[in-house]
Amino acid sequence: MTRAESLLAYVGAHHPMNLRGLEEAREVSPADWDAVAEQFLGWAAGVWGAEGWQERCIPAFVRFSSDVIFAQARYEADGHYENSSFAECNEHVYSQRDVMDDYLWGVFITNFCWSHHMELSLFFRDRFLARLPGAPAIVEIAPGHGGWGVWALSNRPDARLQGFDISPSSIAIASSIAKAAGVADRVTYTERNALDLATMPTASADAVICSFLIEHLEDPGLLVANIANLLKPGARGYLAGAITAAQVDHIYEFKTESELVVLCEQHGLRVVETLSVAPKRTLRKAQYLPRSMGLILEKAGRTT
Numbered sequence: 001m002t003r004a005e006s007l008l009a010y011v012g013a014h015h016p017m018n019l020r021g022l023e024e025a026r027e028v029s030p031a032d033w034d035a036v037a038e039q040f041l042g043w044a045a046g047v048w049g050a051e052g053w054q055e056r057c058i059p060a061f062v063r064f065s066s067d068v069i070f071a072q073a074r075y076e077a078d079g080h081y082e083n084s085s086f087a088e089c090n091e092h093v094y095s096q097r098d099v100m101d102d103y104l105w106g107v108f109i110t111n112f113c114w115s116h117h118m119e120l121s122l123f124f125r126d127r128f129l130a131r132l133p134g135a136p137a138i139v140e141i142a143p144g145h146g147g148w149g150v151w152a153l154s155n156r157p158d159a160r161l162q163g164f165d166i167s168p169s170s171i172a173i174a175s176s177i178a179k180a181a182g183v184a185d186r187v188t189y190t191e192r193n194a195l196d197l198a199t200m201p202t203a204s205a206d207a208v209i210c211s212f213l214i215e216h217l218e219d220p221g222l223l224v225a226n227i228a229n230l231l232k233p234g235a236r237g238y239l240a241g242a243i244t245a246a247q248v249d250h251i252y253e254f255k256t257e258s259e260l261v262v263l264c265e266q267h268g269l270r271v272v273e274t275l276s277v278a279p280k281r282t283l284r285k286a287q288y289l290p291r292s293m294g295l296i297l298e299k300a301g302r303t304t
């Protein structure tokens with residue numbers, strides 16, 4: 001049995017209410033789902049062992065998915081996200097090792113087990129990773145579990161990556177996944193606030209990856225300015241953000257896709273491709289459609 005098959009069997013046996021969601025994710029593109037699931041689960045097995053990954057990762061995914069549904073229901077009732085400051089999220093989530101470890105393994109699995117995130121994964125792979133330049137120096141901002149950057153390094157043996165995240169859990173988990181994937185010698189992870197990256201050398205990155213951080217910030221413009229500062233002229237960035245999609249640590253409420261596009265344009269980034277995706281099933285009578293949006297950005301000023 002492949003790991004992808006054993007994931008489906010485990011969810012069917014222990015969490016049957018979550019099985020339909022996984023099937024929907026696989027239906028996006030069965031062959032791609034099998035490949036992406038096998039890759040992510042292979043890394044998880046490298047960290048937790050051939051038996052241990054299921055017990056560690058699948059219940060975490062189920063808990064994370066339930067937490068997101070409850071957060072969205074509270075958002076529907078209240079009309080705003082429940083937290084509004086970075087300090088609250090840092091105190092209750094990012095700095096709490098147990099909470100954050102569970103959360104990050106849950107998020108890691110959503111990348112291919114939520115159908116709309118499976119779509120985003122293919123967008124990242126086919127439209128961004130496939131077009132990286134030669135020997136790219138990549139910066140990953142807020143790697144969390146690290147899966148996106150490790151994917152880039154696995155695809156591209158000539159790439160190197162520097163990752164910055166505020167949470168000690170992220171540094172530990174991303175490092176363990178990089179080691180499991182055999183790319184640890186080409187990556188460094190540092191505990192650092194993404195909003196302090198303005199001191200990094202200007203135009204030093206051939207690519208930037210920043211997935212699902214922007215909605216966690218009080219001032220998302222500062223992040224986009226830092227991405228623009230890091231990218232070389234003509235270099236590309238991958239940015240993902242949440243739109244009217246609540247989570248305990250989402251504080252900046254993007255209402256429309258164009259807000260993200262305009263923010264990037266205001267900071268000298270050309271938006272060359274976008275994909276906005278929503279879950280197949282949402283809360284009944286919902287006023288908000290939770291979306292996840294991926295944007296491929298290009299630093300203006302290309303000379304060729």
Ligand SMILES: C[S@@+](CC[C@H](N)C(=O)[O-])C[C@H]1O[C@@H](n2cnc3c(N)ncnc32)[C@H](O)[C@@H]1O
Pocket residue numbers: 094107108141142143144145146148164165166167170192193194195210211212213216
């Ligand atoms: C939802 S996770 C995203 C993980 C991963 N990039 C992904 O797309 O699945 C959000 C990450 O942002 C990090 N984070 C939150 N605020 C941050 C900040 N100000 N600077 C750096 N990292 C931050 C958290 O520690 C967490 O790892």
